[in-house]
Amino acid sequence: MKKEFSQKIGFSFISLCMFLTVLFLFSIIFFIVVNGIRVISWEFLTQMPKEAMTAGGIAPAIVGTFYLTLGSIIFSLPLGIACAIYLCEYSPKSYVVNIIRFSINNLAGVPSVVFGLFGLTIFVKYLGFGVSILSGSLTLAILVLPLIISASNEAILAVPQSLREASLSLGATKWQTIKKVVLPTALPGILTGIILSIGRTAGETAPILFTAAVFYLKGYPKSIFSEVMALPYHIYALMTEGLYPDKQVKIAFGCALILLFLVLLFSSVAIYLRNKHKNIYGYGN
Amino acid sequence: MDMGTKEICKVSYFDSIKIRAEDINFFYGKKHALKDINLNILKNQVTAIIGPSGCGKTTFIRILNRMHELIPDALLTGRIFLDGQDILSSCIDPTEVRRRVGMVFQKPNPFPKSIFENVSYGLKVNGIRDKNFIEDKVVEALKKSALWDEVKDRLDDNALKLSGGQQQRLCIARCLAVKPEVILFDEPCASLDPISTAKIEELIVELKKNYTIIIVTHNMQQAARVSDYTAFFLLGELIEFGRTGDIFKSPQDKRTEDYITGRFG
Numbered sequence: 001m002k003k004e005f006s007q008k009i010g011f012s013f014i015s016l017c018m019f020l021t022v023l024f025l026f027s028i029i030f031f032i033v034v035n036g037i038r039v040i041s042w043e044f045l046t047q048m049p050k051e052a053m054t055a056g057g058i059a060p061a062i063v064g065t066f067y068l069t070l071g072s073i074i075f076s077l078p079l080g081i082a083c084a085i086y087l088c089e090y091s092p093k094s095y096v097v098n099i100i101r102f103s104i105n106n107l108a109g110v111p112s113v114v115f116g117l118f119g120l121t122i123f124v125k126y127l128g129f130g131v132s133i134l135s136g137s138l139t140l141a142i143l144v145l146p147l148i149i150s151a152s153n154e155a156i157l158a159v160p161q162s163l164r165e166a167s168l169s170l171g172a173t174k175w176q177t178i179k180k181v182v183l184p185t186a187l188p189g190i191l192t193g194i195i196l197s198i199g200r201t202a203g204e205t206a207p208i209l210f211t212a213a214v215f216y217l218k219g220y221p222k223s224i225f226s227e228v229m230a231l232p233y234h235i236y237a238l239m240t241e242g243l244y245p246d247k248q249v250k251i252a253f254g255c256a257l258i259l260l261f262l263v264l265l266f267s268s269v270a271i272y273l274r275n276k277h278k279n280i281y282g283y284g285n
Numbered sequence: 286m287d288m289g290t291k292e293i294c295k296v297s298y299f300d301s302i303k304i305r306a307e308d309i310n311f312f313y314g315k316k317h318a319l320k321d322i323n324l325n326i327l328k329n330q331v332t333a334i335i336g337p338s339g340c341g342k343t344t345f346i347r348i349l350n351r352m353h354e355l356i357p358d359a360l361l362t363g364r365i366f367l368d369g370q371d372i373l374s375s376c377i378d379p380t381e382v383r384r385r386v387g388m389v390f391q392k393p394n395p396f397p398k399s400i401f402e403n404v405s406y407g408l409k410v411n412g413i414r415d416k417n418f419i420e421d422k423v424v425e426a427l428k429k430s431a432l433w434d435e436v437k438d439r440l441d442d443n444a445l446k447l448s449g450g451q452q453q454r455l456c457i458a459r460c461l462a463v464k465p466e467v468i469l470f471d472e473p474c475a476s477l478d479p480i481s482t483a484k485i486e487e488l489i490v491e492l493k494k495n496y497t498i499i500i501v502t503h504n505m506q507q508a509a510r511v512s513d514y515t516a517f518f519l520l521g522e523l524i525e526f527g528r529t530g531d532i533f534k535s536p537q538d539k540r541t542e543d544y545i546t547g548r549f550g
Binding site for chain 2: 093160162163164165166167168169170171172173176180181184185
């Protein structure tokens with residue numbers, strides 16, 4: 001009797017925790033949808049802001065976020081995958097490599113505002129790129145690099161050693177084996193990591209605060225050296241600056257809804273790919 | 286020895302040696318895994334390597350196509366001659382050795398690609414681009430490995446959809462496609478059912494017409510069924526080597542007798 005009673009208490013407690021977590025999650029989504037949905041319209045998505053941010057659309061911020069995300073992936077993808085391949089396939093097992101792995105894992109824990117300051121110092125000032133898409137993309141690229149490396153690393157390690165042996169035993173070189181067997185087999189896992197990092201990049205504010213984003217632009221960015229508007233920074237700006245807080249808050253919720261939608265979209269694609277990968281190959285990951 | 290006898294030796298014996306292992310010693314870290322192995326593998330014969338787990342059988346055949354180089358902290362001394370050429374020499378390209386000495390592994394390991402791509406893989410990595418030639422060779426290899434009839438209508442299907450036995454025959458086809466001279470089988474039936482095993486054994490006997498075959502096996506009946514010569518390994522040593530019939534009927538060493546009669550192992 002006593003045992004069953006304590007079991008019931010245990011289950012109730014666990015259920016309560018689960019319920020609270022889900023409640024928070026859904027109330028956040030609900031809150032943003034309810035407050036944001038009213039301003040969403042075709043014009044909101046496709047037009048320039050008007051009347052000191054109190055009317056019009058957020059098109060340049062959406063476009064800016066797109067450019068920054070794309071730019072960061074272009075820079076981080078080759079670096080991250082190359083780094084993962086080196087660590088998994090080429091590096092001798094030594095303490096130097098352990099230090100490298102340790103550093104990469106630590107990099108993932110550095111607060112994003114620190115990356116922002118780094119970007120400001122190196123890309124904006126020292127290399128002279130100015131506040132621009134280029135500086136912002138590079139800063140975001142460094143931010144997501146650890147994510148891409150660890151996702152690629154795991155995906156590559158999940159490729160069974162027996163496939164490498166099969167390839168080598170047919171007279172393939174190590175490079176052919178990596179290119180034709182290891183990477184294609186690991187690709188879905190790597191893709192999952194990339195898409196998750198896209199979601200992360202799209203939502204980051206601090207790294208672009210000093211390196212890329214501005215509150216308002218008259219038109220769309222013209223080159224990679226242009227400043228841009230971006231969704232997360234736009235929300236921040238609408239809530240902290242400007243003269244008409246009442247009208248701005250509504251638009252900020254609209255932006256938040258769009259941003260949330262984009263990030264959820266990316267995550268769903270990642271989950272879809274991961275499941276498909278499991279079904280076809282049956283290998284872990 | 287005058288020239289006359291040397292000639293005779295060459296024709297009758299040396300010409301039929303495909304692989305010659307000389308004083309092979311192998312260390313995993315501090316573990317002495319193979320001790321002074323000297324063994325001749327004869328051309329167009331099936332040589333079975335038997336012995337209890339951990340006796341160095343797999344390690345030994347991995348040396349024959351330089352797959353031991355993937356093992357970290359390993360040390361190898363001794364020489365392996367393939368048609369008289371020392372293949373462990375640093376001036377020999379290991380990829381060339383592996384093309385000439387193919388390997389079929391314990392667990393079927395097809396690539397997660399189509400059946401066609403699996404078989405054509407070896408040709409492509411060896412620089413062959415001619416599509417018609419590749420197609421011919423793929424069909425030929427699938428026919429030789431007795432898989433053609435089962436897969437001819439679905440060459441574009443993923444190889445992982447095949448059954449375990451079919452996957453293993455696909456791995457054999459993949460190996461045959463690059464025209465090796467020697468094929469190493471590392472317990473090829475360990476994960477297969479009896480019917481699939483019978484098919485693979487039939488295939489091995491059929492293949493020895495054109496290839497030199499070495500098969501590592503735990504299964505004594507299998508060694509007796511498919512092989513012409515048998516080598517018995519124990520704790521890293523080659524205890525006995527001879528014609529399979531002799532080894533099984535009248536083993537010279539007490540340890541061989543104990544093993545094949547099932548007293549240990």
